[in-house]
Amino acid sequence: MEEQIAELTAQVAALQGSGGTTNRMFAETFYYLTIPLMIIIHAGFLAYEMGASRMKNVLSSGVKNILAFAFMIPTFYFFGWWVYWGFPTGLTLSEGPAGISGAAYASAIAWGWGDSAQYMGPNIADNASGVFFGAFALFAATTASIMSGAVIERIQTVGFVILAIVLGSFAWVVAAAWGWHADGWLVTKFGVHDFGAAGLVHAVAGFFALGVLINLGPRIGKFNDDGSANHIAGHNMPMTVVGLMLIIVGFWGFLMACVIVPGEAWSWFGDKFATIYGTPITLSSLSFNILMAIAGGIIGAWITTKDPFWMMSGALAGIISTASGLDIYFPGLTFIIAFSAGIILAPAANWLERRGIDDAVGAVTVHGTIGLYGVIMLGVFASGYPALQGEGVPTINLMGQIIGAAVFFGLGFVPGYVVSYILKMFGMLRVPEGAEIAGMDTVKVPAQGYPEGIPSSPAPAE
Amino acid sequence: MGFPYDTADWSVVDGAMFMGWGTAMPGLYTAIAAIICVAVLVIGHSSEAKKAKRFDK
Numbered sequence: 001m002e003e004q005i006a007e008l009t010a011q012v013a014a015l016q017g018s019g020g021t022t023n024r025m026f027a028e029t030f031y032y033l034t035i036p037l038m039i040i041i042h043a044g045f046l047a048y049e050m051g052a053s054r055m056k057n058v059l060s061s062g063v064k065n066i067l068a069f070a071f072m073i074p075t076f077y078f079f080g081w082w083v084y085w086g087f088p089t090g091l092t093l094s095e096g097p098a099g100i101s102g103a104a105y106a107s108a109i110a111w112g113w114g115d116s117a118q119y120m121g122p123n124i125a126d127n128a129s130g131v132f133f134g135a136f137a138l139f140a141a142t143t144a145s146i147m148s149g150a151v152i153e154r155i156q157t158v159g160f161v162i163l164a165i166v167l168g169s170f171a172w173v174v175a176a177a178w179g180w181h182a183d184g185w186l187v188t189k190f191g192v193h194d195f196g197a198a199g200l201v202h203a204v205a206g207f208f209a210l211g212v213l214i215n216l217g218p219r220i221g222k223f224n225d226d227g228s229a230n231h232i233a234g235h236n237m238p239m240t241v242v243g244l245m246l247i248i249v250g251f252w253g254f255l256m257a258c259v260i261v262p263g264e265a266w267s268w269f270g271d272k273f274a275t276i277y278g279t280p281i282t283l284s285s286l287s288f289n290i291l292m293a294i295a296g297g298i299i300g301a302w303i304t305t306k307d308p309f310w311m312m313s314g315a316l317a318g319i320i321s322t323a324s325g326l327d328i329y330f331p332g333l334t335f336i337i338a339f340s341a342g343i344i345l346a347p348a349a350n351w352l353e354r355r356g357i358d359d360a361v362g363a364v365t366v367h368g369t370i371g372l373y374g375v376i377m378l379g380v381f382a383s384g385y386p387a388l389q390g391e392g393v394p395t396i397n398l399m400g401q402i403i404g405a406a407v408f409f410g411l412g413f414v415p416g417y418v419v420s421y422i423l424k425m426f427g428m429l430r431v432p433e434g435a436e437i438a439g440m441d442t443v444k445v446p447a448q449g450y451p452e453g454i455p456s457s458p459a460p461a462e
Numbered sequence: 463m464g465f466p467y468d469t470a471d472w473s474v475v476d477g478a479m480f481m482g483w484g485t486a487m488p489g490l491y492t493a494i495a496a497i498i499c500v501a502v503l504v505i506g507h508s509s510e511a512k513k514a515k516r517f518d519k
Contacts, residue, residue: 279472280479296495303502306509330480332491339498381481384464386472395470 023263024127030261031131037253038138040246042069045145047243049152052234052361056439057153058449064157068144068164076137077120080169082110084136087177088184096183128266135257139176139201140168142254146205147416149361151212153219153232154436157444159420159428166419167208167412175200175411179404180276182388187277191387191394192404195275196255196323198374199405204412206368210357211416215424218358220436229353232360235454237309240361244312248294251319255286255326268389278389281327288331293318296335300342307346313362314342317370324378324401328385337377341370368412375405 046065053061086106088096095102109129112120119129144164151160179186179200186192194200223229234240259281260267260274268274275281297318301310318338322329329337349365357364379401387394394400423429430436435443466483467474482488 280475285480292495296498299499299502303505325481328480330482330488330491332488332493332495333481335495336491336498339495382464384470385481386465386470389472391471391473393471395465 020263027261027264027267028127028131031128031135031257034253034257035131035134035138038135038142038250038257041138041142041250041254042145044243044246044248044250045142045149047239047246049149049240049243049361051236051239051241051243052149053152054232054439055235055450055454056441058235058441059445059447060157060440060443061148061152063445064152064155064160065145065148067157067161068148068168069141071161071165072141072144072168073137075165075169076140076173077112077133078169080140080173081120081133081136082106083170083173084177084181085110087174088181090178090185096181096185097188098182101177101181101183128264136176139197139254139257140172143172143201143205143208144168146202146363146367147209147212150209150359150363151216152360153440154430155216156423156428156431159423159430162423162428163208163212163416163419166415167205171208171411171415172201172204175204175408178407178411182276182278186400186404186407187387188394190400190403191396192375192400193277193378193382193385193387193396194324194375194404195277195281195327196258196319198320198323198371199408201371202320202323202367203371203375203405203408206364206366206371207409207412208416209359209412210364210368211413211418212420213357213359213364214417215420216430218356219360220433222358223356227354227356229358241308241312244309244316248312248315248319251316252290255290255323256283259283259286274389275327277387279327279386285327289322289326289329289334290319292331292335293322293326293338296338297321297342297345300339301345302342304343305346310346310362313366314345317341317345317366320367320370321374321377323371324374325382328382333381337374341373344373345370368409372405372409375401375408 046062049065050058050062085101086093086103088101093103095105108116109119110116119126144167147164147167148160178184179192179194180197181187219232221230222232258276260276262269262272262274268278269280273281273283294315295318297314297316298311301314301317305311318341321341322334322337345365348369349359349362352359352364359365379396379398382396383398385396387396420429431440431443441449466479466481480488482491
C-alpha cells in the first residue's frame with residue numbers, strides 16, 4: 001500500500017512537472033509568435049508610406065522606416081525597457097503597490113549590465129524576459145512607424161531617427177508605465193483602462209507626429225497662397241492599401257501581446273488569460289471585437305468617402321477606436337463605435353489640413369484623434385468596471401478616461417514639438433528646398449526604385 | 463451602462479462580462495448594427511447609381 005502511494009505521488013509529481021513545462025513552453029511561444037506578427041505591422045507601414053510617396057521619394061521613405069525599426073530595438077534595450085519598469089508611479093520612480101515598479105526594481109531586471117544582465121540575455125532559467133522585451137520593443141517600433149508616414153518627403157534621415165528614438169524608447173514608454181501597468185498612477189488613482197493601447201500607443205504617436213509636423217512644415221506645393229490645399233498623390237495606391245491591410249494582420253499580434261497568459265509565476269491567474277491590469281479576458285473576446293471593429297470602420301469610411309485609402313484607414317480607425325475596451329465591449333457596440341470612427345475619419349483629417357498641417361498619410365487623425373476618441377468612448381460606456389484585479393480597486397469612469405486622454409496627448413505632443421523644434425534650430429529637421437524638389441531618392445539613396453519606370457498596363461486580350 | 467454585476471469586483475464574474483449583459487442593450491446594439499449595414503447598402507447603391515447614370519448615353 002505504501003509503495004503504491006509513493007508510486008502514485010511520484011506520478012502526480014511527474015504529471016505536475018510535465019504540465020508546468022508545457023505551460024511554460026506555451027507561454028514563451030505565445031509571446032514569441034507575437035513578435036513576427038508585429039513585424040508585419042512594420043512591413044505594412046513600410047508599404048503604406050512608400051506607396052504614399054511620389055516616385056522621386058519612394059526609396060528614401062523606405063530607408064527612413066527601416067532605420068526607425070533598426071534604432072528602436074537597441075535603444076529600447078539600452079533604456080526603454082528600464083523606463084517601462086521604472087516610471088509607473090510617476091516621476092518619483094518609487095515602488096508601487098504591486099511591487100513591480102520603481103527605479104530599484106527596474107535596475108534589478110532591465111539593465112544590460114551588472115546583476116540585472118541575467119534577465120537581459122540568454123538564461124536557461126528565464127523563459128519570459130526576452131519574449132516580453134521583444135513584444136514591447138515591437139510596440140515601440142509601431143509608434144515610430146506611425147510618426148514615420150506623416151513626415152515623408154521632406155524630413156532629414158538622422159533628425160527623423162532621433163525623433164523616433166525619443167518617441168519609441170521614451171515618450172510612449174512613459175505613457176505605458178503610467179497607464180498600462182498594474183502600478184501605473186493613471187490606473188491606481190484614476191481607473192484608466194486602455195487594454196489595446198488606443199491612447200498610450202496610438203494617440204501618443206499620433207500627437208507626437210503633430211508636434212513634429214508643426215515645426216517641419218508642409219511639403220513644397222501642398223498649400224496655395226490662399227491657404228487652400230492641393231492633393232499630393234502617392235505613386236502607388238495599391239501598395240498603400242495592401243500595406244494598410246498588412247497592418248491589420250499585424251494588429252492581431254499586437255493585441256495578442258497585450259494579454260497575460262495563465263499558469264506562470266508572473267501570471268495573474270492560474271486558469272485564465274488576463275489583461276495587463278490583471279482583469280480577465282479571453283482571446284475569443286478579441287476575435288469577436290477586432291473583427292467587428294474592422295468591419296465597422298471600413299463601412300463607415302466607405303459611406304463617407306468611397307476611397308480605398310480611407311476605407312482601409314477606416315479599418316485601422318475601427319480597431320483603434322475600440323482598442324481600449326476590446327476585452328469588455330459587446331460586439332454590436334464595437335461595430336457601432338467603429339462605424340462612427342470610420343465616418344469622422346476623413347472630415348477630421350480635412351479639418352487638420354485646413355489648419356495648414358500636411359500629414360501625408362493621415363496619421364495624426366487615424367492614430368491621434370481616433371485614439372483619444374477610443375479612450376473617451378470607453379469612459380462613456382464602461383463606467384463602473386473595476387480597473388484592476390482585487391477588492392476596493394478604482395473603477396473605470398469618464399473623468400478618469402478624459403484625464404488619461406489628456407495625459408496621453410501631452411506625452412505625445414510636447415516631446416514631439418520640443419525635440420523637433422531643437423532639431424530645427426540645429427538645421428537637422430528638414431532637407432533643403434533644392435533637395436526636396438530634386439527628390440530625396442536622388443539626393444540620399446544610391447539605388448533606383450523603378451529603374452525601368454512603370455509602363456502602363458498592356459492592353460487586355462481580345 | 464456599467465459593470466453587469468452587483469459588486470464591482472472581478473472575483474464575482476463567472477460568465478459573460480461585456481457591457482450591458484443581463485439587459486436589453488446587447489440586442490439593441492445588434493439591431494442597430496444590422497440596421498446600419500442595411501442603411502449603408504441602400505445609401506451606397508443610391509449614390510453609386512446616381513454617379514453611374516451620368517455616363518448613360
